[in-house]
Amino acid sequence: MNEQFNIxxxxxxxxxxxxxxxxxxxxxxxxxxxxxxxxxxxxxxAWILVVVTVAAAVLTEYLYEKLxxxxxxxxxxxxxxxxxxxxxxxxxxxxxxxxxxxxVFAILIVKQLFGGLGQNFMNPALAARCFLLISFTGRMxxxxxxxxxxxxxxxxxxxDGSIANVDTMKMFIGQIPGTIGETSVIAIMIGAxxxxxxxxxxxxxxxxxxxxxxxxxxxxxxxxxxxSFITAHLCGGGIMLGAWFMATxxxxxxxxxxxxxxxxxxxxxxxxxxxxxxxSAEGVSYAIIIGNILVPLIEKVTLPKPFxxxxxx
Amino acid sequence: MGLLTFKxxxxxxxxxxxxxDKAIVEVLPEGDLVFPLSQHIGxxxxxxxxxxxxxxxxxKIAEAGGFVSAPVYSSVSGKVKxxxxxxxxxGGKVSSIIxxxxxxxxxxxxxxxxxxxxxxxxxxxxxxxxAGIVGMGGAGFPTRVKLSPKEPEKIEYVIxxxxxxxxxxxxxxxxxxxxxxxLVEGMRVILKLFDNAKGIFAVEDNKPDCIAKLEQLTSGExxxxxxxxxTKYPQGGERQLIYxxxxxxxxxSMLPADVGCVVDNVETxxxxxxxxxxxxxxxxxxVTVSGDGIAEPGNFKVPLGINQQELIKAAGGLKGAxxxxxxxxxxxxxxxxxxxxxxTKTSSSILCLTKDEVARYEPSACINCGRCIDACPSRLxxxxxxxxxxxxxxxxxxxxxxxECMECGSCSYVCPAKRQLKQAxxxxxxxxxxxxxxx
Numbered sequence: 001m002n003e004q005f006n007i008x009x010x011x012x013x014x015x016x017x018x019x020x021x022x023x024x025x026x027x028x029x030x031x032x033x034x035x036x037x038x039x040x041x042x043x044x045x046a047w048i049l050v051v052v053t054v055a056a057a058v059l060t061e062y063l064y065e066k067l068x069x070x071x072x073x074x075x076x077x078x079x080x081x082x083x084x085x086x087x088x089x090x091x092x093x094x095x096x097x098x099x100x101x102x103x104v105f106a107i108l109i110v111k112q113l114f115g116g117l118g119q120n121f122m123n124p125a126l127a128a129r130c131f132l133l134i135s136f137t138g139r140m141x142x143x144x145x146x147x148x149x150x151x152x153x154x155x156x157x158x159x160d161g162s163i164a165n166v167d168t169m170k171m172f173i174g175q176i177p178g179t180i181g182e183t184s185v186i187a188i189m190i191g192a193x194x195x196x197x198x199x200x201x202x203x204x205x206x207x208x209x210x211x212x213x214x215x216x217x218x219x220x221x222x223x224x225x226x227x228s229f230i231t232a233h234l235c236g237g238g239i240m241l242g243a244w245f246m247a248t249x250x251x252x253x254x255x256x257x258x259x260x261x262x263x264x265x266x267x268x269x270x271x272x273x274x275x276x277x278x279x280s281a282e283g284v285s286y287a288i289i290i291g292n293i294l295v296p297l298i299e300k301v302t303l304p305k306p307f308x309x310x311x312x313x
Numbered sequence: 314m315g316l317l318t319f320k321x322x323x324x325x326x327x328x329x330x331x332x333x334d335k336a337i338v339e340v341l342p343e344g345d346l347v348f349p350l351s352q353h354i355g356x357x358x359x360x361x362x363x364x365x366x367x368x369x370x371x372x373k374i375a376e377a378g379g380f381v382s383a384p385v386y387s388s389v390s391g392k393v394k395x396x397x398x399x400x401x402x403x404g405g406k407v408s409s410i411i412x413x414x415x416x417x418x419x420x421x422x423x424x425x426x427x428x429x430x431x432x433x434x435x436x437x438x439x440x441x442x443x444a445g446i447v448g449m450g451g452a453g454f455p456t457r458v459k460l461s462p463k464e465p466e467k468i469e470y471v472i473x474x475x476x477x478x479x480x481x482x483x484x485x486x487x488x489x490x491x492x493x494x495x496l497v498e499g500m501r502v503i504l505k506l507f508d509n510a511k512g513i514f515a516v517e518d519n520k521p522d523c524i525a526k527l528e529q530l531t532s533g534e535x536x537x538x539x540x541x542x543x544t545k546y547p548q549g550g551e552r553q554l555i556y557x558x559x560x561x562x563x564x565x566s567m568l569p570a571d572v573g574c575v576v577d578n579v580e581t582x583x584x585x586x587x588x589x590x591x592x593x594x595x596x597x598x599x600v601t602v603s604g605d606g607i608a609e610p611g612n613f614k615v616p617l618g619i620n621q622q623e624l625i626k627a628a629g630g631l632k633g634a635x636x637x638x639x640x641x642x643x644x645x646x647x648x649x650x651x652x653x654x655x656x657t658k659t660s661s662s663i664l665c666l667t668k669d670e671v672a673r674y675e676p677s678a679c680i681n682c683g684r685c686i687d688a689c690p691s692r693l694x695x696x697x698x699x700x701x702x703x704x705x706x707x708x709x710x711x712x713x714x715x716x717e718c719m720e721c722g723s724c725s726y727v728c729p730a731k732r733q734l735k736q737a738x739x740x741x742x743x744x745x746x747x748x749x750x751x752x
Contacts, residue, residue, distance in 0.1 A: 006637045006669045007404070007648040009736035011722030013325055013480065014670045017729040019680055076677065118678040118730075250682045255694060257686070304692050306717040308564025311692035312320070312556060 019117075023077035025198050029191035030084055030245065036187040037180035041092030044144060046180050050087040053099035057083025060107040070116075078117050082106050085125035088181020088241060089285070090132070093144045098136060102128040122292045123252045126285050133285070141280070143177035152177050154236040154281040161222075163232045171235035182238040192244035204260040205253055205267075206243040212268025213239065220276055239271060242284035252292040259295075259302035266298075267291045316518055317557040318543035321690040323723045325546060325644070327519070328481040332603040335611035337487050340627045342414055346618030347399050347655035348374060348385050349407040353447040354454045355381030360410055366393045369421035371594055374410050377442070383455045383658075384445040387412055388596040388616030390419040402621075402640030402654050403647050409655070412618070423592035434465075434506050437589055444588035445595045445658075450474065450485075450549070450578035451641055453659040456585065459577070460506055462570035468507040469573035472558055473500055473582055475516040475523065476542055476549030479642025482662045484599040485579040487612045489516070489523035492583055497530045497537070499586035503577065504536055510575070512537040515558050519544040546644060547721040551576050553690050565717050580661070600656055602628040606635030606665030615656055621663055622652045636669040644722045674731035685724035685734060691717045695724035699734045702741035707748070710741050718742055 038047045061079040065072045074080075086102050106128035111120045133140045143152055151159065153166040153176050170176055174184025182188075195201045214230055223229040234240065247253060247267055254263050267287050274283020305311035351357040356378035368374055368387045375385040387410075394413045398406035424443055427436065442457035462468060473496065477485040489496060500512040512534075514527045518541045531537040542548050542557055551569060554576060556562050561572035569576055577585070580598055587593045596617055603610040608629030615624060621640075625631060639646040640660055652663075685695035693714055701710040715738060724734040 005635065005648070005650050005652075006672055007650050008637075008669075008671045009733065009739070010639075010643075010645050010647070010720075011726050011735065012637060012639055012643040012646065012648060012664075012666065012669075012671060013726060014674060014731060015323070015325070015727050015729075017684070017727070018674070018731065019677055019729045022680070022682070022729055073677070078680075116678060118680050250680045253681075255681050255683045255686060255696070257683075303713065304686070304694070306564065306693055306714040307319075307552060307556075307691045308562045308567065308717070309714070312562040 019076050019078070022200055023081050025195065025200055026081050026245070027077065027084060029194040030088065030181070032187040032190040033181045033184055033241065034084065034088060036174055036184045037088060037092070040174055040183060041145075041180060043147060044092040046092040049090060049092065049094060049096060049099050050084070050180065052096045053087035053090070053103050054080055054083035056100040056103035057086065057107050060104050061112065064108055064112045073117060076117065079107055082111065082124045085245065086128050089125060089129040089179050089238065091140065091143050092180050093142060094139055098132055098139065102132050105131050118251055120251060121295070122289055123246055123249050126246055126288055129285050130289055145177035150177060152236065152281065153232065154275070157232060157236070158281045163229050166232055166236070168228060168231050168235060171232060179238065182241045185235045185240050188240045188244060195244070195248075201244070201248040204257065205247050205264045208261045208264025209243045209247055209267045210234065210239070212265045213271050216269055216272030217276065220272065233275070237275070237282045238284040242288055243267075246288050247291070252295060254295050254298045254302065256299055256302040256304055258304070259298040262298050262302065263291055263295065266294065316541050316543040317515070318545060318548065319553040319556045319690055321688055321692065321723070322545040322547060322553070323688050323726050325480050325726060328603065329483050329486070329519075331481065332483045332601050332610040332612055333486060335487075337491055337599055337612045337614050338627070339614045340619065340624065342389060342616055342619040343623055344414075344620050345394060346387070346389055346412045346414060346616065347409045347620070348387065348412070348618045349399065349401050349409045349655065349657060350375050350385060351407050352385070352453060352657040352659060353383045354452065355379060355383070357408065358382060358385045360396055362393050362410065364393050364395055367391075368393060368412060370418050371423065371596055372421040373594070374412075381455055381458055383447050384443065385410070386445055386594040386596050388618050389414040390417050391415040400651060400654050401657060402649055402660055404649065424588065424594060426589060426592040429502065429505070429590065432505070432589070437502060437506060440589045440592070441585055444584070444593070446581060446584050446588060447595075447658050448578065449580040449584065449598060449658055449661070451645065451659050451661055456577065456581055460503065460575060462568070462575070465507050466509055467573055468510045468570060468575055470559055470575070471500065471503050471507060471510045471512045472554060472574060472576045473512065473514045474549050474551075474554055474576050474578040475514050475520070475527075476554060477520075477579075478517060478544075478546045478549040479644055479646070480546070481603045481664055482601045482642050483603070484601045484612055484661055486520055486523060488579050488583060488599055489520065490526065493523075493526045493530055495583045495586045496579060497527070497534075498590060499582035500537060502585055502589045503575070503582065507575065513558055514539045515542050515554055516540070517542045517544040517548055546723065547690060549578075550690060550719060550721055552719065565719070595658060598656070598658065598660070600624060600660055601662035603662065604635070604664040604666045606632055606667045608632045617658060618655050621654050621656060624656065624663060625652060625665070631665060633667040635665040635667050636672070637666045639664040639666070644726070645720065676732045677730045679730055679732060682729060684727040684729065688723040688727045690721060690723065691719055693717060695734045695738060696732070698741070699732060699737040702737040707741070707745055711745055715742055716745055
């Protein structure tokens, strides 16, 4: 036998997509809203919080894996995505150590202790946000914009019971108080379109989420089908960032197609419920976290039928 | 008319341009010829020659070993040198008859046949069985068995699988361009077996020249039709093909005949023609030799049993230093550690790739992206099945229909974490099926 060639099981070719470049595209898609947020809250040096939070997330993953003698996986960039998403969910006024604490909680407790990438049952960034929200309610809900500390448009709407005092155009562009990455609908949509075009996400989850939410607030919002009320709700708070970037997180959303639609509907209902009847003006984070927990159940009831057993349609 | 297809599947780089335009070239063997006794699904054939015997080209050297089996013929004249185990493309050693070629190609008497107008169904089936024809697309299922369903009058479609959806391979494509008459005549022979059936040539739309040629040849044939399939892998998978053409779906426990279909690929149908009309047994085939590790990719008509190294030589030799050589297509073919193996009835191609894409990636954790679900033509959840396989959870594997996997490899292809999904699933599947048999 003169030559010896590599052997392995078929198939012998692979598509170009890798976990790494999917994560990279998510980061690229988050750049418009990140850069807008950094500019929008430049007076509060938002960039420092973003950089520190991302660095803390990556460093936590690195140190944990080193200490546990595991393969270091920071190159897959999932830790960076988590850090960035967490930073975008913090008010620019939050101190740097809150970013660090949140990042450690997200990576260490929510992700690594459950087995690392792919094993966490909650979105790490959102779980960390909720953790900080409960622990530091004051700091997490105090938003300063243009030197003035005031209520977010959603909170204003809730207090007034009307949309008289909010400017939906400003909400669309993002010139409002809020967390670093949630204010600009247009910047978020640019990123969402990038992900849709790259085939990294599809419309099932965000589509069913937003449509259900609109239906819910139309019925229960007390304004009927009032387009400006609906627009204000869609442009306010974290629903856009949540629907396009957090609810679509692969790991914590259902893998079945039907399940994704059910999940989206569930998120729409929960978000509506929390916003209209809950204790605070915002409810996206809690809605997604609860949705995450129900994913195994949703997957169980939406197991697809195989081809030849009714699954060919 | 719209393109016919199925749901799922993938669009890999097809690599067909390497050998697509190379006409079929005949290659004669230089060294010994090796005829494995098991080149088909079913019982191995039993040798009927002894070491030292003189044999002729087209002489039977091994008898079918049962109903699901096939005889083996010598493709050259010469002397039986040995009957010994020899490596085959699938990796194992198989008892084989080794023949020293005398270079004269003296032909044995052909099989007894009669004109198509007179021949009976029984005679056709016997000729196909006697000629040693098996599914030459890669499966190697004895064709006689396939063409003998319980109720032949219930067969409505005889589908010629002209999809050739595996990347790189162009053997069927060249056959359709160069021997379309034989293909159509072969279909005519099969249609004689099924009185109520229509003959369908199902071709992927990346072969418009084949479609045009076949349409022209079948224009006056009321029982034949050419249909266009979407170019997609695995369009030529039996279940996917039947669904695309008839919208009838079969699962792993059904046969094509259960939905009134019979499927044969191009090379097989041409051999049916050759056996029934010309009385020639199965002793040659067309093989594509391609890949970026081959100097002059092309399509070659070779006697069965020829050493694959000779075929590489005919294709100008190796180029660069190939890391991987594959018998069959890159999606379902077998990686070989050596080229010192014979061409068998099921060798549709030899691929030499300078880069082993599989070795370049290290599998990482599943990120639940769902790409494998989109790709799976069997509508399974490959990532989950692979998890069950990795922890030997047979019950969960069966409950989520792991047995329905047809091992097309689409899941492994698309996986961004580069997990060996198909490998895990297929080994578990074998265990489950073996355990079922025991019960």
